Amino acid sequence: xxxxxxxxxxxxxxxxxxxxxxxxxxxxxxxxxxxxxxxxxxxxxxxxxxxxxxxxxxxxxxxxxxxxxxxxxxxxxxxxxxxxxxxxxxxxxxxxxxxxxxxxxxxxxxxxxxxxxxxxxxxxxxxxxxxxxxxxxxxxxxxxxxxxxxxxxxxxxxxxxxxxxxxxxxxxxxxxxxxxxxxxxxxxxxxxxxxxxxxxxxxxxxxxxxxx
Numbered sequence: 001x002x003x004x005x006x007x008x009x010x011x012x013x014x015x016x017x018x019x020x021x022x023x024x025x026x027x028x029x030x031x032x033x034x035x036x037x038x039x040x041x042x043x044x045x046x047x048x049x050x051x052x053x054x055x056x057x058x059x060x061x062x063x064x065x066x067x068x069x070x071x072x073x074x075x076x077x078x079x080x081x082x083x084x085x086x087x088x089x090x091x092x093x094x095x096x097x098x099x100x101x102x103x104x105x106x107x108x109x110x111x112x113x114x115x116x117x118x119x120x121x122x123x124x125x126x127x128x129x130x131x132x133x134x135x136x137x138x139x140x141x142x143x144x145x146x147x148x149x150x151x152x153x154x155x156x157x158x159x160x161x162x163x164x165x166x167x168x169x170x171x172x173x174x175x176x177x178x179x180x181x182x183x184x185x186x187x188x189x190x191x192x193x194x195x196x197x198x199x200x201x202x203x204x205x206x207x208x209x210x211x212x
Contacts, residue, residue, distance in 0.1 A: 017068055079155070086144075100202075105199050123135070129191075
């Protein structure tokens with residue numbers, strides 16, 4: 001029997017490596033107010049928020065992104081991202097999309113595990129070497145104040161420059177987790193070229209809708 005152990009980089013909400021980004025590289029207009037705050041609960045919760053005026057005709061919706069930069073852990077090509085998610089009562093009316101990205105940079109290659117929950121359509125969407133596309137999984141909108149157990153399972157192959165979305169769990173954390181298998185079109189995707197130093201980067205992006 002072979003014992004398999006997992007190397008875990010946990011408590012990311014407590015790290016000091018979070019930074020924020022707005023502007024052309026994120027897309028959309030800069031929000032009026034945005035930021036993050038560590039709530040002193042048990043366990044602690046990182047709160048992300050965004051607020052903006054209602055856009056004028058022709059003006060872009062408001063977006064911002066928070067990023068946490070971590071070192072590469074030794075591994076064999078398997079990478080999961082797991083966390084608990086809560087949304088407040090404003091999300092259903094004000095959110096255009098809630099996005100979670102894992103960008104893995106190794107040896108000049110970028111394995112872009114970007115995905116979002118599109119509040120306009122209810123679809124979970126994936127982006128990487130292709131523009132945003134529906135993954136065929138419809139989750140609708142998250143209920144406010146409910147804890148959701150989130151997990152994204154990825155794989156990557158540095159030698160062959162390929163990567164895959166494997167599974168997704170995004171359900172209320174009551175009972176056993178439920179995993180959904182990603183379609184084959186999101187598996188075996190080619191990595192891209194990057195000048196980022198070797199790092200594992202978690203990104204949380206909030207996009208507002210026309211209501212501001």
